[in-house]
Amino acid sequence: MNIANLLFGRPLATSEGDAEQIGALKGVSVFGLDALASAAYGPEAALTLLIPLGVAGSRYILPITGVIIVLLVLVFLSYRQTLAAYPSGGGSYTVARRNLGTFPGLLAGAALLIDYTLDAAVGISAGIGALVSAFPRLHPHMLALCLAALLLLSIANLRGVRENGAIFLAPTYFFLGCMAVALVTGIARTLLAGGHPHAVIPPPLAPPAMTGVTAWILLRSFAGGCTALTGVEAVSNGVQSFKDDRVKNARMALGIIIAALAAMLAGVGFLVKVYHITAIDPNSPQYQSLLSLLLQAVSGRNWFYYAAIASILMVLTFSANTAFADFPRVCHFIAEDGYLPTSFTNRGRRLVYTEAIVVLTILTAILLTVFDGVTDRLIPLFAVGAFLAFTMSQAGMVAHWRRSDDPHKTGKMWINLVGCIATGLTVLVVIVAKFTEGAWITVVAIPTLLATMYAIHRHYVAVRREIVTTTPLDTAGQMSAIAVIPLTGWTRIGKDALCFAMSLADDIRALQVLEENTKDELRDHWSAYVEAPAMQSKMPVPQLITLKSPYRFVVRPIVDYVVKLANDKPDRRIVVIVPELLETHWYYYFLHTQRAAILKTRLLLQDNDRISVVDLPWHLKKK
């Protein structure tokens, strides 16, 4: 327990669980981290797919970014409405389930769970990618660094990172500040240089073009860039954390997040074009992240560069924290509805959903390991889940407005409908464009997860149907018990068990298993040791039954006897009393057969509810 206290902190009482209420600016850092951090990998994901176009690639980033920003604004408008409609928290799962029904809800839930897992993996790998850009010597240790960061995040969340804006406030605004300085400087220099700025450190020359531009390449690039939108839904999950007026504050936070994100995307797109920056293959040892190239071009490798890289690193790694905050919350909601193991609803010693955090850590570690910690390989799996959740959420809102009696409901419904269609189309584009590179994994994973959820629910329903009752105790339904006691010789332990059995039942059977041709010493003494004292005190007289074991098995003859007895006496309960020698030290267990444990297990696996087992412990004295 001391190690647990040290690692995870002392247990927290349920009453200590009141969360802090936050304002709009803090809200930006608490719920916006993930969305804002997307600016660090979204444009890069788009640009990486333009590498085959050579230096021409940088030209196409601006129109693609334009489309993505339009999509972002649509999503913003939709979620603004969700915030107002679900002020106590309207994640995609809740909205879809309440308005569309179970299947759409679970579909949104499954998409979210997969999205968050990828979110954690991508946040960490992109953060470590930024670190490696600054210190290329670390390149061979990327995966190890990713797993170390994951472990730290996991422990921090098991300790319970309270939704304390203070932790995230400084890094968020520091990051935004750095990005603003870099982008404004770059744009200013461009304007001063008449549109053709001179890079302080020019980006590496693009490899020669291997192909001309095609709609397919642009589509794929767009699909990659869409990852910039991930994380936008976080505010809608946490409306209840805002100060009054909740909705106003939440809307303001969302507005700031979207505006900042849009500005960053636009700025990055513009500067990439004027500085002719192309992405570098992440598998190459010369790899640098896009933002690193851009910062170098604008300002060189000075203290500002390192400060900005540090802010990116922090924000990306912290952005994985959104997944750790929301994944358990979604699991909890789904588990409450009975579609995930109920243990996901239990809050652990630090008031967090321990089990979900552990599951997320394991899944993320697997993802990072399989994909070697390379962001670029994870990206293709990424946007499907996020956009599917967006789509389900908007679709839910459409249904919500249809039933609503809001006077402006038609207009509001149209906003959500447009959002729904736009994000729905994006899902299709992403699936098609990225299918072979990894989107197929998500496409397979979501139905698998759905099927599992339904199977879990069916099981819970069946169990509940079997055990739930509202009738009172039926005292007539009692069965009297037959006590069975395996004995090996005449010991204090066996005596104790016999006494206990005599208080329990009037039919008591002591069993001994003997190899063939062994002397039955117990029987010689049975009358003196047991029968006489039992009769004298007018108590039930235990009978001694000897089982022959030609194959030297000990447990099997006892189990066979008990099963036969249960079948012969269908109106009796069979209570098998297993005296168990308990040692003072674990290593003494090697000195005794573990037959008691084996016997208990075998008896309980007999699929007969009338066979129950009593553990009668005999603790050896400490020496």
Place this chain on the structure above:
Amino acid sequence: MNIANLLFGRPLATSEGDAEQIGALKGVSVFGLDALASAAYGPEAALTLLIPLGVAGSRYILPITGVIIVLLVLVFLSYRQTLAAYPSGGGSYTVARRNLGTFPGLLAGAALLIDYTLDAAVGISAGIGALVSAFPRLHPHMLALCLAALLLLSIANLRGVRENGAIFLAPTYFFLGCMAVALVTGIARTLLAGGHPHAVIPPPLAPPAMTGVTAWILLRSFAGGCTALTGVEAVSNGVQSFKDDRVKNARMALGIIIAALAAMLAGVGFLVKVYHITAIDPNSPQYQSLLSLLLQAVSGRNWFYYAAIASILMVLTFSANTAFADFPRVCHFIAEDGYLPTSFTNRGRRLVYTEAIVVLTILTAILLTVFDGVTDRLIPLFAVGAFLAFTMSQAGMVAHWRRSDDPHKTGKMWINLVGCIATGLTVLVVIVAKFTEGAWITVVAIPTLLATMYAIHRHYVAVRREIVTTTPLDTAGQMSAIAVIPLTGWTRIGKDALCFAMSLADDIRALQVLEENTKDELRDHWSAYVEAPAMQSKMPVPQLITLKSPYRFVVRPIVDYVVKLANDKPDRRIVVIVPELLETHWYYYFLHTQRAAILKTRLLLQDNDRISVVDLPWHLKKK
């Protein structure tokens, strides 16, 4: 069970266990394999230590072999007497324990156990060494081949290699035949060539001498060569397996074994000298075993060479079987006396001492792995155990004769005394000569094993003292029980448990653990569900006790309550009834908390004999 049947064979009844009685010739193959196989590594072990002498080394092998043969004859004379004195089996453990007492007996036992483990490892590694000599391509896979051979031997012995001479008869005599042909051919050619035979394939030139001859080198070489004597004690363990007249047959078998071994040692020593063969460093990729070099020199690499190598391979690998036959037997004897876990006395499904075979396999695998499967590295550890066992056995015989009323006892005692002193001196020589190379491991292992054996015995004595009794049942000592039932809501399972509790005790306490601020629904219904029907049928009325759990723990409050109850009521037995949901499929277990299992374990670990646990299974219906 089907896989077990396939791998290990069907279970054998105890009555199927009658062993076959064998004659002297079969006895040679059953009990002599290990001793005869020693001829394959003993001389090589001696010669390897002479490598630093260069080509001069081969000159010294003959006198060293001479001393070893004298020792062999002394051991033979000693054991001849043991056979007669202990016709029902007189292993070193038995002889030393009966005549000298517990400590000398256990010392011999520990030495034997270590000897047999090394025996298995050396037999296998030397056999694989012979194979590798014939097929040098296999050299990199030596360790893997060793472990594969070990696994096969282990499975064969778990199936129960009955002491069936037939299996071993052919390889043994084929090996003896091959050796005889090779040695006689070599000696004949030497005589025809006037003492300077021409080698068909000359042995590789010896490396230049690095040092002159010293007593130290010769002593070490002698210590290495002594391994040729290992295995000689096997006949004395198995006298009871011989046909009548047992002692005569056993003595004849021992005589043949010793004579053949002595002849082989002498022949090999002579040919090594006249062909100027030196050993090859086993770590070199050019490694060939000594017998391989000798066979090549005498007859070239023809079919006979391969046949002889095959016979050596077989005999060496089979020789490890002696360890598998005798190690479990020694464990059984020591365990019967209470100095090893009693489970070593249980015969498994195939009437063999399964556990000891498994332990031997694991120990041998560790040895082979640590020493990379190289015979030469194992040899220094080897002779200490064997010769210590010889010495203890002879010393026991000396004590035996002193107490005996045999008319010729003085002469017999002297024979054993001389044997005892000779083998005792050899132990000292081997320890000193090989201390730093590995003999220290044996020197450390034997006292460690002895200390463990004594600790085991102390524990068994303490346990027996605590539990053994010869007084009859004390019906006055009965304690009436308080039944405790943890409930979660009102379910069929809980109802079942309450009914059972009411048949068991008159003080029944249903416990429910609630988080703070949770509605206590069960209490609202308690009177209707439980109290009313219980009172109506005039049965004990269970009380409902609610435990608040501010930290959301479930198991801990129950355990705390039960412990407190046990302390408050020192004259009552506390029976905790744990209803346990048992699933139809293992994977459903993830869907339920394993609190029942945790609760049981925690309760049994409370070190309170009055707290017992009833497992009340509820098997979910198969769907």
